[in-house]
Amino acid sequence: MGTSRDVERRTILKAAGASVAALGLAATTGCGGSGGTSADGTVTLRYAWWGGEPRAIAIKKTIALFEKKHPKIRVKPEFTDYEAFWEKFQTQASGGNPPDVFQNAVGFLRKYDRRGVLMDLKSQADAGNLKLENFRNGVLANGQADGKQIAVPVGANTMALVIDRKAFEKAGVQAKFGWTWDEYFDALQTVRDKLRIAGDTGYFSIMYLYDLYLRQHGKAFFTEDGLGFTQDDLTQWWEDGYKRVKSGLVADPKKVEQVKPKSALSAGLAASEFTWDNFSIRYEGEGESDYGLAPIPTTDGKDTGQYLGSLMLSAFAGTEHPEQAARFIDFMVHDPEVGSIMGYDRGILATTEQYAAFTPTDPTAKGVAAYEEEVATAGVLGKITPHPSGADVVEAAFLRIGGEVAQGRTKPPEAARTLFGEAKAAFAG
The missing domain is CATH 3.40.190.10 (Periplasmic binding protein-like II)
Structure with missing residues (x-):
């Protein structure tokens, strides 16, 4: 969610700060995002995120787990550091070719929603492809803007x-x-x-x-x-x-x-x-x-x-495979085994299923969990700005x-x- 002298965030959007050029985007043409469909009906999704090597190793394990349980959906990973991610994403969005599913943060939601990049996930929830229940401490609201659910939290921090x-x-x-x-x-x-x-x-x-x-x-x-x-x-x-x-x-x-x-x-x-x-x-x-x-x-x-901030997952509004993208997001935020693999890499796990599935063992992770529990118990948490x-x-x-x-x-x-x-x-x- 913000700047804080973390190595990733200290790079602090040099790309985004350098230009506020409007994006000419044909978000609903279906010409971008997806890796396509093979002759046997297998769908390929592109999934992008930022972060270090430990996060990449963990996410690749969760992708393998998803593909094992959904053999007709393949996932192509794309990852880099924070600065390079948003440089690349801005270019992709300008060309109408962002990933099908991608990591997101609150500072970018309205920016890319206004440009027609972000799918309103409520439609997929209504279709039964994505659950919008069991999120802890009200963090689901972090992915909402202007009456739409344009992102779903995977973790929470403060x-x-x-x-x-x-x-x-x-x-x-x-x-x-x-x-x-x-x-x-x-x-x-x-x-x-x-x-x-x-x-x-x-x-x-x-x-x-x-x-x-x-x-x-x-x-x-x-x-x-x-x-x-x-x-x-x-x-x-x-x-x-x-x-x-x-x-x-x-x-x-x-x-x-x-x-x-x-x-x-x-x-x-x-x-x-x-x-x-x-x-x-x-x-x-x-x-x-x-x-x-x-x-x-x-x-x-x-x-x-x-308040609790979040790293979130969003889907491209113009993806050729909206159902599969929604099912992938649902898996990544609700599956207990994914929670066990990811731990607190992206913050305290956002859903009750994943939170219950992971027990921190190292002192730092235990300290983060205890701190957030203490803050929540103190009753000081408000809604995100x-x-x-x-x-x-x-x-x-x-x-x-x-x-x-x-x-x-x-x-x-x-x-x-x-x-x-x-x-x-x-x-x-």
């Missing part, structure tokens, strides 16, 4: 604060549910004073974290057709962030750049970093400390503004411009004006 446990313990500070932003920044100051490292890696360029902060104040980053905050709101957010960079509370952005693709947290430059909870697996692999998930700070001591067409471009711009603020290259008032200007162009594109 924003979290990843902390260096050893650093927090050594500094004598504790993260707890209900703590306020003032208490959070006080804790980071204590870390800075006692350990001589920054408290945070660069929170104020993370769009989805700012969305939570706005939600805590009765606003939101996006409305259904634009931005849900003012230039003054954003100027204040970035001014506060830059002050904390200058004071050493937030890590030096030049040093953060130097350690990439490694995280500044796992590199020891800071004691905490905001990200999506299921991305936390990267820190144990990169760093030499002990890392854990901590609660989002609040404004009122209770409301975190959190609507994302208008162009949200992907705005996300890329927010990361880029926030980085310019952090490095002192752009003053916050000018940066806010620039963001609003680019957002206006993105929404009109």
Whole structure:
């Protein structure tokens, strides 16, 4: 769902941010998407996703399982990293030839629905080819827009604060549910004073974290057709962030750049970093400390503004094989064995069948499951913020411009004006 210093998402849609050119798409011609039908009636579907090699290995296992149970449907895999995926997808969509089924995210739903790319899956549900039941914690709504079901979640995640446990313990500070932003920044100051490292890696360029902060104040980053905050709101957010960079509370952005693709947290430059909870697996692999998930700070001591985001599957509206595409999606989101294979690679499993089928064994996955359970039990989860067409471009711009603020290259008032200007162009594109 957003930017969060994860390796995949740090590439952050350079392709999508570079162009908002309209797509001339004949979505219902049936000329694209499908691999065709063989003489014996076997159908071939193209299935595309982004992600690393472990995800590709797991998904290929699920494809083999599907083909074994559906011998008349073959699935051709297409996968790459996040940036390259959306570069390629934009080209495919422009030519009316996107994959039959593909991984999707909330920032792209309205963009490609408006261009006629996405199938309304309700018709296939009505035909009995796809079940829209048994989704956990209301995540099915994440794939809905303008009265249509244009994507189906495969996993769910939420924003979290990843902390260096050893650093927090050594500094004598504790993260707890209900703590306020003032208490959070006080804790980071204590870390800075006692350990001589920054408290945070660069929170104020993370769009989805700012969305939570706005939600805590009765606003939101996006409305259904634009931005849900003012230039003054954003100027204040970035001014506060830059002050904390200058004071050493937030890590030096030049040093953060130097350690990439490694995280500044796992590199020891800071004691905490905001990200999506299921991305936390990267820190144990990169760093030499002990890392854990901590609660989002609040404004009122209770409301975190959190919601469950999702990775989702969509189908091409112009596929030659809508029934088979829907049956494939149904299998991938409901089959228990698929859940056992995928685990929490794409977030906590979205359906009850798959959630029950997988028991995490490693400490990181157990920690993610426990964190989401704690958040759900706390009763703070709300509905996901609507994302208008162009949200992907705005996300890329927010990361880029926030980085310019952090490095002192752009003053916050000018940066806010620039963001609003680019957002206006993105929404009109």
